Every structure is written in structure tokens, then in C-alpha cells.
Amino acid sequence: MCECCTTKKDIYLPQLATIEKMRLMNDTEMYFRFNMDDGPMDFIPGQFVEVSVAGVGEAPFTISSSPTQKDGIEMVVRRIGNVSKALHNLKTGDKIGIRGPLGEGVYPVEEVKGKDIVFICGGIGLVPQRSFINYVLDNRDDYGHVTILLGTKCHNQRFFQSELEQWTTRDDIHFLETIDEAHDCWNGNVGVVTTLLPKIESELASSEIMVCGPPIMYKFVLMALAEDNVPHDQIYLNLERKMKCGVGKCGHCQINNYYACVDGPVFKYSDLGIAPEAI
Amino acid sequence: MTVKKITKADFTDLIEKVIASQKVYAPQAKGDKYDFAPLTSAGDMKLDYDVTLQPPKKYFIPPVETLLTFEVGGGYQSQFDEEKFVLLGVHPYDMVAINQIDKLFSDGHFDNHYMNRRTNATIIALDVVNASKNVFASEIGTATVKQGYDLLLTDIGDAYIAEAATEKGAALLAGANAADATDDDLAKKQKVQSDNELSLSKHLLKCPASDLPKLLEKAYDHPVWEEQAETCFACGSCNQVCPTCYCFNVQDDVNWDMKTGERKRAWDGCMLDGFTKCAPDHEFRKNRADRFRHRLFRKGKYVPYKLGGEIACVGCGRCVGACLPDIANPVNVYNRLFDDLGNG
Numbered sequence: 001m002c003e004c005c006t007t008k009k010d011i012y013l014p015q016l017a018t019i020e021k022m023r024l025m026n027d028t029e030m031y032f033r034f035n036m037d038d039g040p041m042d043f044i045p046g047q048f049v050e051v052s053v054a055g056v057g058e059a060p061f062t063i064s065s066s067p068t069q070k071d072g073i074e075m076v077v078r079r080i081g082n083v084s085k086a087l088h089n090l091k092t093g094d095k096i097g098i099r100g101p102l103g104e105g106v107y108p109v110e111e112v113k114g115k116d117i118v119f120i121c122g123g124i125g126l127v128p129q130r131s132f133i134n135y136v137l138d139n140r141d142d143y144g145h146v147t148i149l150l151g152t153k154c155h156n157q158r159f160f161q162s163e164l165e166q167w168t169t170r171d172d173i174h175f176l177e178t179i180d181e182a183h184d185c186w187n188g189n190v191g192v193v194t195t196l197l198p199k200i201e202s203e204l205a206s207s208e209i210m211v212c213g214p215p216i217m218y219k220f221v222l223m224a225l226a227e228d229n230v231p232h233d234q235i236y237l238n239l240e241r242k243m244k245c246g247v248g249k250c251g252h253c254q255i256n257n258y259y260a261c262v263d264g265p266v267f268k269y270s271d272l273g274i275a276p277e278a279i
Numbered sequence: 280m281t282v283k284k285i286t287k288a289d290f291t292d293l294i295e296k297v298i299a300s301q302k303v304y305a306p307q308a309k310g311d312k313y314d315f316a317p318l319t320s321a322g323d324m325k326l327d328y329d330v331t332l333q334p335p336k337k338y339f340i341p342p343v344e345t346l347l348t349f350e351v352g353g354g355y356q357s358q359f360d361e362e363k364f365v366l367l368g369v370h371p372y373d374m375v376a377i378n379q380i381d382k383l384f385s386d387g388h389f390d391n392h393y394m395n396r397r398t399n400a401t402i403i404a405l406d407v408v409n410a411s412k413n414v415f416a417s418e419i420g421t422a423t424v425k426q427g428y429d430l431l432l433t434d435i436g437d438a439y440i441a442e443a444a445t446e447k448g449a450a451l452l453a454g455a456n457a458a459d460a461t462d463d464d465l466a467k468k469q470k471v472q473s474d475n476e477l478s479l480s481k482h483l484l485k486c487p488a489s490d491l492p493k494l495l496e497k498a499y500d501h502p503v504w505e506e507q508a509e510t511c512f513a514c515g516s517c518n519q520v521c522p523t524c525y526c527f528n529v530q531d532d533v534n535w536d537m538k539t540g541e542r543k544r545a546w547d548g549c550m551l552d553g554f555t556k557c558a559p560d561h562e563f564r565k566n567r568a569d570r571f572r573h574r575l576f577r578k579g580k581y582v583p584y585k586l587g588g589e590i591a592c593v594g595c596g597r598c599v600g601a602c603l604p605d606i607a608n609p610v611n612v613y614n615r616l617f618d619d620l621g622n623g
Contacts, residue, residue, distance in 0.1 A: 008391055010392070012357075012542070014347075055540050240557075241555070254577075276499065277569075
């Protein structure tokens with residue numbers, strides 16, 4: 001191989017990791033904790049990894065744990081595609097391939113220090129947000145008022161339940177939850193996540209807003225935030241797309257001018273300019 | 280920089296010698312058309328070809344290539360092609376396309392599968408002898424090329440003027456029976472190039488190519504996308520024959536032993552249905568007209584944004600010929616936009 005290529009690592013070569021823990025969190029979501037075989041991996045909240053199951057393929061998953069947690073890396077995988085189904089069929093101790101951390105658009109961990117933050121999470125959108133949420137909670141004094149809004153489709157799909165209970169009882173964060181469909185076991189708010197926004201209307205315009213959820217959610221959240229005149233440079237959108245290479249080459253994740261994999265996956269709304277494909 | 284004059288017979292002899300020691304790919308006849316293919320006899324090369332069916336990108340990004348091998352449940356091993364080769368007869372517009380992909384694959388995350396092949400190649404570029412019926416390279420500014428090649432040939436009738444731009448090119452030329460080019464030879468070469476700069480223009484662009492990014496800024500919601508895409512088969516032929524299209528898919532193939540396998544990348548195309556589809560069933564660019572627009576925005580705005588303004592259509596005209604419903608011609612679309620929006 002030529003000299004310039006031997007000195008640079010293969011960007012498509014996964015490193016091996018070992019699954020330390022797996023736990024089914026509801027009918028479809030599996031929690032994983034893994035450790036890189038060659039030593040810990042540094043990352044910033046919002047970054048993702050390409051996870052390989054040899055023989056099946058590779059798929060991107062955003063890291064769900066905070067970098068402050070030193071005991072392995074966590075992710076949550078919904079059983080939905082080829083790779084995610086294969087991941088569900090693995091067991092503790094099995095090897096997976098990891099490329100990453102990937103993504104240069106990350107949560108504004110430094111930029112929003114000292115400021116109030118609102119996390120708007122729709123369903124599985126809680127998973128990537130949790131990395132930054134737990135980072136903030138582990139460095140609580142560095143940030144202002146923290147509000148977490150979580151919308152879940154149905155009661156049976158709620159996950160990280162013990163963590164959610166802790167958030168409910170903590171007095172240094174404001175945690176509001178809603179369920180799309182009414183349920184016997186649920187006494188709280190019913191409706192989509194935007195129905196929680198009027199409850200914190202007064203704090204929106206002065207807060208940094210982190211948004212992550214299913215594709216349909218972004219438009220409605222942005223419309224609601226526009227009503228409250230939230231400046232676009234205070235809104236951060238975590239945009240997940242099909243990513244095959246994860247390194248800005250293969251073209252699948254392109255959102256107009258941007259590559260979700262390298263320019264994102266977290267974008268400041270004002271930086272997106274005119275990118276209608278973002279929502 | 281060495282510039283030599285070499286007779287056509289001597290050049291054929293040189294290539295015959297090169298074939299004995301290295302793999303050579305060159306344009307050859309394929310039915311009544313031309314395509315790049317492995318050269319087994321120098322007599323088979325057709326250096327007066329008008330355009331090849333496929334661009335030479337296939338030698339740097341093969342339609343299917345193995346990136347890695349793996350053991351199920353075990354480790355991964357990178358795989359690289361080690362073979363050195365000569366790519367002969369690359370027209371300037373195709374050379375410009377290779378130069379663009381070089382930048383895109385080396386900037387940021389360095390793709391050493393691509394770049395390794397690129398380094399293993401010796402490229403002999405060739406000024407166009409016969410214009411194809413759809414070429415519009417003169418309109419884009421890609422009718423001639425100044426860099427990227429190791430050797431550049433210009434046909435001046437009875438001989439080639441050969442300009443070595445790199446040590447590899449000079450070494451190759453050193454094996455030839457060639458004389459130093461005279462001022463008269465250089466003038467003839469210049470004449471061929473200046474003629475090509477004007478004459479490779481079978482479709483006329485109404486605005487300078489460099490204005491396309493600005494024009495497209497106003498064109499996102501123009502009806503032309505829906506109108507053109509109405510007859511589009513979304514077959515991806517335009518992607519396939521495009522020298523600047525490089526999108527790919529990655530997939531695992533397991534071997535018969537069920538224990539080992541290969542991770543492969545294969546050409547993909549943004550015009551194809553499912554290109555942006557995520558599990559289970561969410562497709563971000565489902566509408567055919569949106570995909571049609573995306574392709575022409577990539578060529579005229581998105582990739583130029585990454586390349587400092589350089590347009591990612593090189594005017595080879597292959598998509599014009601490959602498109603069955605005859606809607607792919609970028610010049611027609613850009614001109615339509617210029618008519619409607621150019622002065623606004």
C-alpha cells in the first residue's frame with residue numbers, strides 16, 4: 001500500500017467491543033452496555049457509533065450514556081431492521097464491531113454552560129438526549145434551570161423507568177411527562193409532547209432547547225417554539241438519518257447541503273439555514 | 280516538466296511494452312460505442328473515441344469492492360488492492376471528475392481504499408479528438424485539464440504531444456522512442472486545446488457555469504422538478520454513468536462456511552427509491568421529483584459548496600444519452616431555470 005495510506009487508519013474498520021449487559025426494556029427496546037476491547041472510548045454527548053454484527057451489517061446508534069459514566073458505553077436498540085434484530089439476538093459476552101465515535105455536530109456541552117436548558121424528547125428520542133441529560137446532571141452546578149419533557153406513545157413503551165422516577169423526585173430539575181394514549185396505569189398528561197409546552201411557556205424564550213424524536217415531531221415542535229418566539233440559535237435538533245458510512249462519503253444521510261453524519265447529527269437550527277429536508 | 284513528440288506507431292509500441300509489465304485499461308470498441316476495458320493488445324486501443332459508455336471512475340470505485348473480511352463473532356481485517364495499473368486515454372472532463380472525487384475522498388475522513396487505488400494508478404489523459412454528440416464540457420470549463428494526470432497526450436494528426444506532469448509520467452515516457460517537442464509542435468497542441476475549449480459544446484448553457492449555485496438558490500420550489508420527474512423511471516442510469524456520482528451502499532456477504540465473510544461496498548444512486556429509507560419504513564426523500572431535484576442540486580450547489588465553487592457536472596453528456604425518457608440533460612433544466620429566474 002502507498003505511504004500516505006499506511007499512515008492513516010482505515011475509516012471503515014470496526015474495533016471489537018464486548019457486550020457487558022443486555023436488558024429488554026419493553027417489547028421492542030433492548031438496552032446494551034459494552035466496553036471497547038482496546039480501552040475506553042472518549043466521546044461527546046450527541047455522537048454516535050456504527051455498530052457491526054459481522055455477517056449482517058452495520059447500523060448507526062447514538063450513544064445513550066454520558067461520558068461522565070466510566071463503566072462502559074450504553075445504547076438502546078429498537079428491534080426494527082436487520083442489524084437491530086441481529087443485535088437483539090446476541091448475548092452478554094458476545095463481540096460486536098464499533099466504529100466511532102462519529103459526528104462532529106454534537107450537543108453544545110460547553111456553549112450552554114450557565115444557561116437554562118429544555119430537553120424535548122419524543123419516544124426513542126430520549127435515548128440520544130439522555131447522554132446530554134445525564135452529563136448535565138453529573139455537572140449540575142455548571143448549568144442553569146433544567147427542564148425535561150418526555151412524550152411516549154403508550155404506557156407499555158416507557159423505558160429507563162427507574163431513572164425517570166429519580167428525575168420526578170429530584171428538586172433540581174423539572175421533569176414533565178405525557179403519554180399519547182390514555183392508560184389505566186397513567187394519571188398524568190395525555191397527548192403528544194407539544195401539549196407539555198404551554199406548561200413551561202414562560203421559560204422557553206430564555207432557554208436552550210434540545211429536540212430529539214421521531215421525524216414527524218420536529219415540525220410540530222418548531223411550530224410551537226415559533227409561537228413563543230424562541231430564537232433559532234437557541235434550538236438544537238438531533239436529526240437521525242440512514243447512515244451507511246458515517247464519515248460523509250456514501251450520501252445516504254444528506255439533508256440538502258448537509259451530511260447528518262459529519263455535520264450533525266445535532267444541528268443548531270439557525271445554522272441549518274434553508275434546509276427543508278431537515279424537517 | 281517533459282514535453283515530447285511521439286509518433287502514433289511509437290506510442291503503440293510503448294503501450295505494448297507497458298502491457299507486458301502492468302495492467303493497462305484503455306478505451307476500446309464495444310459494438311458501435313466505446314468503453315474502458317483491460318487492454319491485451321495495444322492495437323485495440325481507440326484513442327480517437329468520442330465518449331465511453333462508463334466513466335473511468337470504476338477503476339477507483341469499483342461497482343462492488345471488498346472493504347473488509349471478517350469472522351462471524353470475531354475480528355475484521357482491512358482489504359486493499361495492491362495492483363499498480365495504467366489508466367490510458369482519460370478525457371479532460373473525466374480527469375476533472377477524478378480530481379473532484381480525490382478531494383471528496385481525501386478531505387476530512389481519509390478514504391484509503393479509494394486513495395490507495397488512486398496512488399497505484401498512472402493516468403494518461405488525452406485531449407478529445409472527436410466530440411461526442413452530447414458533450415458540453417466547453418460550457419462547464421472542463422474541455423481541457425491542467426492537473427491530476429501523470430501524462431497528457433494531445434493528438435496533432437500524425438503524432439501525439441506527450442506532456443509528463445509527474446515523475447511517474449516522465450518514467451513512462453522515458454521508455455518511448457520520442458523526440459523533444461518543437462515550438463511548432465507546441466503550437467499545434469495549443470490549437471487543439473483552444474479549439475476544444477470552444478467546440479465541445481453540443482448543448483449550450485445560458486449562464487456561466489459558475490452562476491449555477493446562485494441560480495439554484497432561487498429554484499428549490501420551481502415546478503421544473505415535478506414536471507421533469509413525471510416521466511422519470513427512477514432507474515438511476517444517470518447516477519450510474521455520471522463520472523462525479525460516487526454514492527455507495529455497504530453490505531455484508533457471508534461465505535459458504537457461515538463463519539467468514541466480506542463487507543462490500545457497491546454503487547448506489549440518489550435517484551433510486553429507498554436510497555434514504557430507514558427501518559422500518561421511513562423514507563426521507565420518497566418523492567421522485569425530490570430525488571430528481573436532489574441530483575441536480577448536488578451537481579450545481581451542494582458539491583460545489585464543498586469544492587470551493589467547482590461545479591460537480593463535468594459536461595460529459597453521458598446522462599443525456601443514458602436517460603430513456605430524455606429528462607436528465609442538466610443543461611435543459613438549468614436553462615429552464617435561467618429563463619424563469621435568471622434575471623430575478
